[in-house]
Amino acid sequence: MAEPALIPDLARGPASRHGADPSPGVWRTGRLMTGLKARLTVATLTRSPGMIVGTILGGLWGLGVLFMIGTGLFAAAGALPPEGTRATAVLVGAAATVAWWVAAIASGRADATLHASQFALFPLPRKGIALGQVLGALVGIAGPFTLVGLLLYTAVWRLDATAWVTAVVLLPAGWLLMVVGNRCFTALAERLAAKRRVGEILTLLLLVLLMLTGPILTGLFTGVESLGARIYTVTDVVAWTPVGALWAVPADVAAGAWLPALARTGIAAVTLAALLWLWRGALGKSLENATGAVVSGGGRSQVKGAGLFDRLPARPWAAVAARCLTYWVKDPRYSGSLVVVPVMFVLFWFMSGGGGGLWFFAGPLVGLLMAYTISGDVAYDHKGFALHILTGVPGWADRLGRVVGMLLPGIPLTALGVLLAAGFSDAWELLPAMIGVSALALLGGAGLSSVMSARYTYPVPLPGQSPFKTPQGFTVLNVLIQFVALTLMGVLTLPALIPFVIQLVTGSAAAGVISLLVGVIAGPLLCAGGIWLGGRWIEARAPELLNTVSAYR
Amino acid sequence: MAVSLRGLTKVFGPGTSRSKVAVNRLSLDVPHGAFYGLVGRNGAGKTTALSMLTGLLRPTEGRAMVSGIDVWGQSRQARHAMGVLPDGMTFFERLSGRQLVTYAGLLRGMDRDTVAQRTDDLLRAMDLTNDGGTAVQDYSAGMRKKIMLAAAMVHAPGLLVLDEPFEAVDPVSAANIRELLQDFARAGGTVIVSSHVMDLVQRMCDHVAVVDDGRLLAAGTVDQVRGSQSLEDTFVELVGGRTQVGEGLTWLSPR
Numbered sequence: 001m002a003e004p005a006l007i008p009d010l011a012r013g014p015a016s017r018h019g020a021d022p023s024p025g026v027w028r029t030g031r032l033m034t035g036l037k038a039r040l041t042v043a044t045l046t047r048s049p050g051m052i053v054g055t056i057l058g059g060l061w062g063l064g065v066l067f068m069i070g071t072g073l074f075a076a077a078g079a080l081p082p083e084g085t086r087a088t089a090v091l092v093g094a095a096a097t098v099a100w101w102v103a104a105i106a107s108g109r110a111d112a113t114l115h116a117s118q119f120a121l122f123p124l125p126r127k128g129i130a131l132g133q134v135l136g137a138l139v140g141i142a143g144p145f146t147l148v149g150l151l152l153y154t155a156v157w158r159l160d161a162t163a164w165v166t167a168v169v170l171l172p173a174g175w176l177l178m179v180v181g182n183r184c185f186t187a188l189a190e191r192l193a194a195k196r197r198v199g200e201i202l203t204l205l206l207l208v209l210l211m212l213t214g215p216i217l218t219g220l221f222t223g224v225e226s227l228g229a230r231i232y233t234v235t236d237v238v239a240w241t242p243v244g245a246l247w248a249v250p251a252d253v254a255a256g257a258w259l260p261a262l263a264r265t266g267i268a269a270v271t272l273a274a275l276l277w278l279w280r281g282a283l284g285k286s287l288e289n290a291t292g293a294v295v296s297g298g299g300r301s302q303v304k305g306a307g308l309f310d311r312l313p314a315r316p317w318a319a320v321a322a323r324c325l326t327y328w329v330k331d332p333r334y335s336g337s338l339v340v341v342p343v344m345f346v347l348f349w350f351m352s353g354g355g356g357g358l359w360f361f362a363g364p365l366v367g368l369l370m371a372y373t374i375s376g377d378v379a380y381d382h383k384g385f386a387l388h389i390l391t392g393v394p395g396w397a398d399r400l401g402r403v404v405g406m407l408l409p410g411i412p413l414t415a416l417g418v419l420l421a422a423g424f425s426d427a428w429e430l431l432p433a434m435i436g437v438s439a440l441a442l443l444g445g446a447g448l449s450s451v452m453s454a455r456y457t458y459p460v461p462l463p464g465q466s467p468f469k470t471p472q473g474f475t476v477l478n479v480l481i482q483f484v485a486l487t488l489m490g491v492l493t494l495p496a497l498i499p500f501v502i503q504l505v506t507g508s509a510a511a512g513v514i515s516l517l518v519g520v521i522a523g524p525l526l527c528a529g530g531i532w533l534g535g536r537w538i539e540a541r542a543p544e545l546l547n548t549v550s551a552y553r
Numbered sequence: 554m555a556v557s558l559r560g561l562t563k564v565f566g567p568g569t570s571r572s573k574v575a576v577n578r579l580s581l582d583v584p585h586g587a588f589y590g591l592v593g594r595n596g597a598g599k600t601t602a603l604s605m606l607t608g609l610l611r612p613t614e615g616r617a618m619v620s621g622i623d624v625w626g627q628s629r630q631a632r633h634a635m636g637v638l639p640d641g642m643t644f645f646e647r648l649s650g651r652q653l654v655t656y657a658g659l660l661r662g663m664d665r666d667t668v669a670q671r672t673d674d675l676l677r678a679m680d681l682t683n684d685g686g687t688a689v690q691d692y693s694a695g696m697r698k699k700i701m702l703a704a705a706m707v708h709a710p711g712l713l714v715l716d717e718p719f720e721a722v723d724p725v726s727a728a729n730i731r732e733l734l735q736d737f738a739r740a741g742g743t744v745i746v747s748s749h750v751m752d753l754v755q756r757m758c759d760h761v762a763v764v765d766d767g768r769l770l771a772a773g774t775v776d777q778v779r780g781s782q783s784l785e786d787t788f789v790e791l792v793g794g795r796t797q798v799g800e801g802l803t804w805l806s807p808r
């Protein structure tokens with residue numbers, strides 16, 4: 001017989017039936033969540049008059065883009081041989097599918113509407129949540145656009161009635177493949193991103209990949225020009241992959257190739273089933289671990305002593321610089337910019353075929369990018385900015401620290417850009433002018449950022465969020481601020497840029513020297529002026545600024 | 554007076570239909586060396602009032618003075634005289650606990666050795682020595698409170714303004730911190746804490762102010778305010794609003 005139980009048998013306790021309340025069924029849950037999503041979408045899009053204007057403009061823009069793609073496909077159908085039509089259809093379809101799936105990883109934990117973990121506390125059936133997420137996509141923003149896009153996409157088959165009918169019939173399946181894949185990868189990414197470091201590295205890798213899509217595509221398409229046949233080989237391969245199979249079915253049906261059609265439909269079905277199965281698992285996991293706790297994988301990393309604070313001078317401005325520099329290294333919202341720079345160099349190298357052309361502007365562009373990054377600095381601090389107010393750090397020290405923190409990686413990277421440009425183009429005579437323009441871009445831009453961010457801010461991803469997260473609550477003013485900041489930064493570099501261009505055109509070395517002088521004199525002056533003025537502005541309006549940025553979410 | 558508030562008023566969203574008077578002509582004097590409790594119901598305006606005192610929120614009207622220094626006139630000096638634990642704010646959480654306290658010290662213009670010394674002491678007092686190297690974003694809610702408290706004290710101010718300092722803090726740490734604050738007050742420092750826990754306020758504070766709906770209902774020494782009752786009873790009497798909860802939610806019972 002069993003030993004007498006030391007632990008009281010809970011099953012025989014008083015007849016309390018916790019959680020015995022019937023939970024809503026699968027369909028009801030799906031319906032409820034779809035309704036919730038619809039309401040959230042409407043609320044997001046109509047929160048303020050500015051937002052409504054933005055919604056209408058954004059909607060028109062999106063429709064315009066879709067229309068252009070549709071027209072392109074429509075025209076392609078007429079202009080290309082049937083083989084070409086098939087290649088276009090398959091590649092565009094596969095690319096769109098991949099885009100949908102990758103978007104999941106990019107948004108990661110960020111876009112949390114209808115995320116499973118938010119419903120963990122409610123006794124909802126898992127299948128209902130899944131259903132709600134799929135149906136919810138229909139009343140979201142990207143979902144309907146994709147549906148319209150898919151409708152326009154079928155135009156590619158317009159010359160072949162059989163293919164067109166097949167495409168229209170398969171359309172819901174295609175949409176489902178995209179959305180289910182997206183949801184599945186979102187759930188998986190959520191699991192992965194729970195290990196913070198992993199999530200951050202994934203994010204940065206993705207950023208690099210996104211930036212390199214240009215060159216990769218260029219590579220593919222230069223291949224197309226030289227080797228027209230290669231694209232068909234690529235198409236044939238893609239047409240057997242999980243992301244491409246479905247999009248090739250209409251061509252098979254039209255050609256009466258029933259066996260491949262069946263096989264490809266099978267591939268698509270198996271893919272969908274696999275995604276659903278994966279998703280089920282991931283969903284279960286996120287429902288069980290819903291605290292949103294983020295694990296800093298592999299043993300908590302310990303900082304020795306006070307880190308950079310021990311190394312920079314013990315002054316308020318240097319403390320700000322040390323803090324900013326720590327963030328430049330540790331926070332993907334900043335380190336993303338640092339990763340982008342080397343990738344930019346690769347891009348330039350790619351696009352200018354080695355030397356010359358765009359390369360000449362590598363230094364200034366890196367400078368502008370770095371300077372622009374700190375134009376959102378106070379918004380990046382979010383509520384942390386309260387510490388600066390409470391400690392009464394002088395405005396100029398706040399500004400100076402942020403600029404120094406940015407320049408410490410900014411100057412070497414910009415210099416690298418200039419040197420690479422001169423080296424690859426073998427145009428060392430342009431070096432002085434390039435230094436001048438870069439100095440003006442980096443330092444002048446930093447001055448401008450110091451002034452702008454002291455008064456005008458715009459929503460940015462909050463601390464701890466992915467740099468891909470699209471911040472909410474953009475107003476027309478915010479967009480205007482960003483636009484004006486970038487334009488002014490560009491205009492600021494003109495005094496050095498014009499002599500540089502003159503040197504490029506006429507080869508006059510004197511123009512280069514003028515550019516250098518303008519850059520190294522005006523750059524630091526503008527920077528100092530910006531720090532001074534920005535410091536005064538920030539002292540005058542720090543509480544209001546805190547109010548604005550801490551309201552971002 | 555360590556702190557004097559004169560007609561402090563905050564109107565959120567003035568001139569709109571949703572305008573809200575969060576703090577309504579609040580006047581209060583806090584003597585030097587007082588351990589002052591600020592109590593009130595949720596949404597009474599405590600955080601709003603303390604934010605205006607500490608320079609985080611500009612008052613619609615009225616003045617706030619710290620040792621005779623106008624917080625909104627000579628803000629630098631006033632801020633130097635205060636150590637503040639704000640509510641609903643987070644500091645730079647990617648820094649480690651030790652870095653955060655160091656940062657607060659250096660921002661105040663202190664020299665490196667003093668900052669390092671005091672950071673060590675504070676981490677020990679807050680029972681965070683072993684977590685000094687961990688990023689604040691990996692801290693628990695109570696640990697966060699404690700590290701922010703440490704950051705508020707590193708420059709040894711004469712006045713501590715602490716908004717709900719014991720929320721989420723465990724009883725052992727709370728007792729340690731309470732003792733630390735009481736020693737500080739006995740030595741002539743002034744402490745203002747806001748809290749909902751009447752028992753704690755009654756035991757810990759020597760003065761108390763009751764606010765409700767943005768207005769000051771009562772202020773003075775704890776004994777003056779509570780008379781012969783407990784502070785909790787006095788508070789409920791002053792504020793009113795006890796609903797007959799037991800009858801209201803009869804369905805809330807295990808089936």
Ligand SMILES: Nc1ncnc2c1ncn2[C@@H]1O[C@H](COP(=O)(O)OP(=O)(O)OP(=O)(O)O)[C@@H](O)[C@H]1O
Pocket residue numbers: 565566573574575593594595596597598599600601602
């Ligand atoms: N930024 C704001 N905009 C509009 N109303 C606000 C804002 N901040 C606070 N309020 C309102 O002001 C009132 C006072 O809020 P406050 O945060 O000061 O209360 P509290 O006494 O600190 O409450 P608790 O005890 O819950 O912390 C509340 O009614 C709140 O809704």
Ligand SMILES: [Mg+2]
Pocket residue numbers: 599600601640716
């Ligand atoms: Mg409060």
